[in-house]
Amino acid sequence: METFYLVGAMALVTFLIRYLLLPLSGRVELSDGLRRALRYVPPAVLTAIVVPFALFPDGQHLQFSLANPYLVGAGATFAIGWLSRHLLLTIVGGMACFWAWRAALAMGWI
Amino acid sequence: MATLSPSRRRSFYEGMRDTLPLIIGAIPFGIIFGTLSGGAGLSAAGALGMSLFVFAGSAQFVALGMLANSAAWPLIALTTLVVNFRHLLYTATLLPYLQRLPRRWQAALAFGLTDETFAVAVRRWQAPGTRPDDHWYQLGSMLFMYVNWNLCTIVGLVAGRLLAGIADWGLDFAMLAAFIGMLIPYLKDRPNYAAMLAAGASAIVFQGLPHKLGLLAASLIGVGAGLLAERWVSTTDDTPSPEA
Numbered sequence: 001m002e003t004f005y006l007v008g009a010m011a012l013v014t015f016l017i018r019y020l021l022l023p024l025s026g027r028v029e030l031s032d033g034l035r036r037a038l039r040y041v042p043p044a045v046l047t048a049i050v051v052p053f054a055l056f057p058d059g060q061h062l063q064f065s066l067a068n069p070y071l072v073g074a075g076a077t078f079a080i081g082w083l084s085r086h087l088l089l090t091i092v093g094g095m096a097c098f099w100a101w102r103a104a105l106a107m108g109w110i
Numbered sequence: 111m112a113t114l115s116p117s118r119r120r121s122f123y124e125g126m127r128d129t130l131p132l133i134i135g136a137i138p139f140g141i142i143f144g145t146l147s148g149g150a151g152l153s154a155a156g157a158l159g160m161s162l163f164v165f166a167g168s169a170q171f172v173a174l175g176m177l178a179n180s181a182a183w184p185l186i187a188l189t190t191l192v193v194n195f196r197h198l199l200y201t202a203t204l205l206p207y208l209q210r211l212p213r214r215w216q217a218a219l220a221f222g223l224t225d226e227t228f229a230v231a232v233r234r235w236q237a238p239g240t241r242p243d244d245h246w247y248q249l250g251s252m253l254f255m256y257v258n259w260n261l262c263t264i265v266g267l268v269a270g271r272l273l274a275g276i277a278d279w280g281l282d283f284a285m286l287a288a289f290i291g292m293l294i295p296y297l298k299d300r301p302n303y304a305a306m307l308a309a310g311a312s313a314i315v316f317q318g319l320p321h322k323l324g325l326l327a328a329s330l331i332g333v334g335a336g337l338l339a340e341r342w343v344s345t346t347d348d349t350p351s352p353e354a
Binding site (some may be wrong): 003005007008011017019023026032033037038039040041042043044046047050051053055062069077081082085087090098099101 | 130132159165183213217286331
């Protein structure tokens with residue numbers, strides 16, 4: 001029963017966030033300033049998700065170290081994206097770098 | 111629904127095609143969600159229910175973490191609100207394009223407005239030229255993500271019971287790689303760099319805030335930094351292009 005409430009509440013909250021502005025549109029006009037601000041939403045949000053994920057893999061402790069494969073993998077993924085500008089290459093190459101680094105760490109090579 | 115016109119079908123497939131790289135990132139992430147759900151105390155039905163009805167990867171993951179710490183469901187719902195609040199901004203961004211669609215299209219596309227589908231669809235909507243069937247493009251993207259996400263959840267539920275060590279394979283890195291990949295289109299001018307730098311730095315500072323409020327704070331600071339930088343460079347040659 002607890003699970004039922006949990007999934008129901010999460011589903012409702014998520015759908016309302018994604019939907020609620022749509023029926024209001026037409027009645028509310030987005031200001032020019034707001035429109036410009038919205039252009040920076042994707043880069044800001046994505047970075048705000050990515051950076052803590054790489055630096056705090058356990059969610060609590062800052063691990064600014066080469067022994068943190070999430071940080072090294074994220075750096076490599078970013079570099080590939082920067083240089084290639086190719087989405088598929090970035091994702092696949094980034095994952096390959098991450099697992100290679102993890103394996104190297106596990107082997108004690110680094 | 112009548113038979114699909116060639117233009118609609120093409121838009122639908124193009125939406126799927128352009129989402130494919132992000133699907134590859136979502137596969138390991140969906141599997142690890144299914145895998146870790148049992149250990150966090152969520153039943154298989156609960157995990158699949160989340161993927162079917164919530165359909166929000168990062169929020170589902172945060173929920174697992176909170177369940178493992180035996181958080182109460184209203185608290186998890188509140189955190190979901192904070193974590194997914196960014197999607198309100200996504201809807202606001204797509205508002206000029208979605209507002210002319212019928213209500214049931216709006217509801218369907220809103221349900222599937224994940225980070226990945228937004229990242230792909232916003233570029234299509236904002237591309238120059240008029241195409242009447244871009245909502246079919248977004249539908250193709252979201253259905254591909256949705257079917258994949260649920261299949262991967264099932265695979266993860268099974269794999270978690272069959273393969274002992276799978277939780278330690280680092281499959282969650284795939285989400286990190288996909289999200290970094292989604293940043294590529296924004297690596298282009300100083301206001302975007304300012305937004306990223308400010309959001310990243312603030313996210314580190316606010317990491318310890320409860321209910322993932324740091325994500326919200328860092329996002330808003332990043333947007334503010336982008337606007338400030340835009341004003342600052344608007345007199346130079348580096349004027350940002352109108353499309354995001």
